[in-house]
Amino acid sequence: MAALGSLTARSDDDIPVRTPRLPAREAAERELSDPRYHQHDPNPIQRALNWLWDRVDDLFGAAAGATPGGWIGLLAIAAFVLLLVVALRLRLGAVRRTPTTSGALFSDTPRTAAEHRAAAERHAAAGHWSQAVQDRMRALVLSLEERTLLTPAAGRTADEAATEAGLTLPRYADQLRTAARTFDDVTYGGRPGTEQAYAFLTTLDTELQQAKPDLATTPTWSRG
Numbered sequence: 001m002a003a004l005g006s007l008t009a010r011s012d013d014d015i016p017v018r019t020p021r022l023p024a025r026e027a028a029e030r031e032l033s034d035p036r037y038h039q040h041d042p043n044p045i046q047r048a049l050n051w052l053w054d055r056v057d058d059l060f061g062a063a064a065g066a067t068p069g070g071w072i073g074l075l076a077i078a079a080f081v082l083l084l085v086v087a088l089r090l091r092l093g094a095v096r097r098t099p100t101t102s103g104a105l106f107s108d109t110p111r112t113a114a115e116h117r118a119a120a121e122r123h124a125a126a127g128h129w130s131q132a133v134q135d136r137m138r139a140l141v142l143s144l145e146e147r148t149l150l151t152p153a154a155g156r157t158a159d160e161a162a163t164e165a166g167l168t169l170p171r172y173a174d175q176l177r178t179a180a181r182t183f184d185d186v187t188y189g190g191r192p193g194t195e196q197a198y199a200f201l202t203t204l205d206t207e208l209q210q211a212k213p214d215l216a217t218t219p220t221w222s223r224g
Contacts, residue, residue: 113142117205120198129193130186136201137183140208141165149213158183168213175204 111119116139123132141161144150149168150161162180166173179201185191 111138111142113139113146116142120202124195124198129195129198131193132198133182133186133193133201136198136205137179140179140201140205143205143209144168158187165208169208169211170214172204172208172211179204 116135120132120135120139123129123135137158141150141156141158144161144165145152150164153160158180159177162173162176166176169176182197182201186193186197
């Protein structure tokens with residue numbers, strides 16, 4: 001009975017405090033909205049970056065799960081692809097940018113064929129093969145104009161010059177097209193000039209200086 005009396009004689013201090021659920025939640029939300037609790041939270045940019053990295057991690061995790069060998073297999077494949085890209089880059093050289101249109105063959109102050117040849121030889125002696133190729137092609141075309149095998153035309157492209165010269169000198173038509181393509185590759189395609197390309201243009205330029213036109217195929221406007 002004594003024990004029962006002790007249980008029923010509880011003081012007011014022992015009565016538990018019960019706060020209704022909704023007011024308690026609102027009080028907790030007000031407390032947590034205090035800026036003191038959020039001063040170390042990440043900013044919106046950091047949260048966006050964290051979300052992005054989580055998605056990337058999920059993507060790689062899924063790829064690793066689908067790849068034989070898991071992460072090791074995925075890393076091996078990535079290394080193989082990287083080596084393949086490097087090998088192709090070394091094999092093909094600079095990535096070529098295909099121009100939509102070829103620019104004019106001459107873009108600076110007009111010079112003679114001899115002046116362009118001299119400039120080409122200076123560039124070649126210095127190992128500047130791109131500039132050497134450009135000046136040699138210009139010398140080649142100017143030489144044909146000076147011999148009246150080509151009619152001078154402002155804004156003419158290398159391709160146009162090669163096509164017109166090929167009509168007058170059909171024996172060299174293929175070589176002229178190759179020369180024009182080499183010039184365009186170096187000037188507009190981003191491909192560096194080479195010693196071999198310069199040697200080809202030099203030989204062609206020398207031969208064309210002695211070449212005789214085919215009068216049967218020479219347009220009347222290009223005959224001297």
